[in-house]
Amino acid sequence: MASKKKEPRKLKAGWVVLVVVLLLIGSGYAINREDPTDYTEFAKCISEKGAVMYGAYWCSHCKAQKEEFGDAFEHVNYVECTENPDACTNAGIDGFPTWIINNEKYPGKQQFSKLSSLTGCSLPEFGQ
Secondary structure (H helix, E strand, O other): OHHHHHHHHHHHHHHHHHHHHHHHHHHHHHHHOOOOOOOHHHHHHHHHOOOEEEEOOOOHHHHHHHHHHHHHHHHOOEEEOOOOHHHHHHOOOOOOOEEEEOOEEEEOOOOHHHHHHHHOOOOOOOOO
């Protein structure tokens, strides 16, 4: 009879181990998953259309917007207001980030779909 009592414990321990392993695998997938889309052509296009992002290095929303572009952000027309305060004052910037597109101000972090519709630039397909 002693072996029958141990059987449920072994089974329970096996399930716990399985659940922990699956959670670790799932969390590793979520952490390491990145958007492999290359936004270089999109960044170049919106810049060619005259879109400009005004921001500050300490601004968390600016940082998030930059991170969405990834390495392609180097192609975005960007004005760092801590280094160019006159340019930002002259543009009427009073919050970060602020995009100016077609002489209109768009305050805050912008969705790529909105930047696309405002500039006429096509977004890349996911994973390209």
